[in-house]
Amino acid sequence: MLTHIKQVANHVGESVRLGAWLYNKRSSGKIQFLQLRDGTGYIQGVLLKKNVSPEVWEQATTLTQESSLYVDGTIRADDRAPSGYEMDVTGIEVIQEAEEYPISLKEHGVEFLMDKRHLWIRSRRQAAILRIRSVIISAIQDWLNGQGFTLVDPPVLTPSSCEGTTNLFHTKYFDEDAYLTQSGQLYMEAAAMALGRVYSFGPTFRAEKSKTRRHLIEFWMIEPEMAFVEHEESLQIQESMLSHVVNHVLKSCKTELEILERDTSKLEKVTGSLPRITYDEAVELLNREGMEFTWGDDFGAPHETKIAESFDQPVFITHYPTQIKAFYMKPDPTRPEVALCADLIAPEGYGEIIGGSQRIDDPKLMAERFNEHELSQEDYAWYLDLRKYGTVPHSGFGLGLERTVAWICGLDHVRETIPFPRMLNRLYP
16 A cells, blocks of 8 residues: 555654655765655655665666656654655665656746646646645635535537637537637526526636737636626625635645745735725726726726736726626616626736626616627527526626636746646647
């Protein structure tokens, strides 16, 4: 029975066997230090020449980086070790001696590392990011499940789009046109009318020719939809969920955040209600700060960054002009030129991580929006049915997983937030 490195604290003074890869090694005379990893953690194996056979010593001497091994030895506590434990190695069984590993511990160019992404994810930094990603996913789902939400899976292939077809990937569905989904929202609205509070979690696709630090072609979205929930309550749900996620990561991923050298003091401020600013106020702020901005335009990355600099937490920008938002967003009844919507902007230049709104529930107004946006009522007949048979106030939002991971981890680019990123110039590996 193998022991995992993350379990060694339970085996101090005991002889165990690890299945591991050689991450690095160094030697000093009659002692060799083997840096071992097994996917659950890292530990240093200490090999003394006097304690092993000549065959084992020689075997260890010739080991190459990323060679796969079974390692026998005794676990002991050591305050000097990063993990608090070391292993006194008594035996090694080589599974495979790896060929010369292409990724050394020196600096490599980004394109080279992206070509070797299947190997790059073995590095300490990349593995830490992927573990945090997993914890974020788990924390979101645990929170939603605990709040009475039901997970519903929307289709990936769709006959139409929820926000126009300009950024959709087109394919053929036998003799029909079809698209890779850019959002599961419309289907979640249907599910909410059946189950009350629902969410989807899955991949979405945007055929955007963007090469910024914030954009991927394929990314993952968490999209809750809630019947009988209006705009204000939706904002409260969003901030409660985000606070839970951030605090869970801070508690559960201390080692990974240390590996990334993340300044966690900035995350510790996300504890409850988040600041809010209206679109009108944001425009005033930008003009006051010397960034000329016209009311009715949408914010770009520099504008979002400038707005976020005025706050030390993520900030909601609410009540955008209806004309620049999606057809399904409900206008503010007291001021129809703006919508009951909000984008949550992360600090430190990470931009929008959540976008949401109250949805139009009035059948007549929805029909008007379809005409304004030149949408086919035939293609969306099923969606329009939702306003005919028991329409209710309802709201929803979408959280972009990769941007959220980038912000929490403090990364320079979203390409590191997903195991195998799809970008404008990259479909390999």
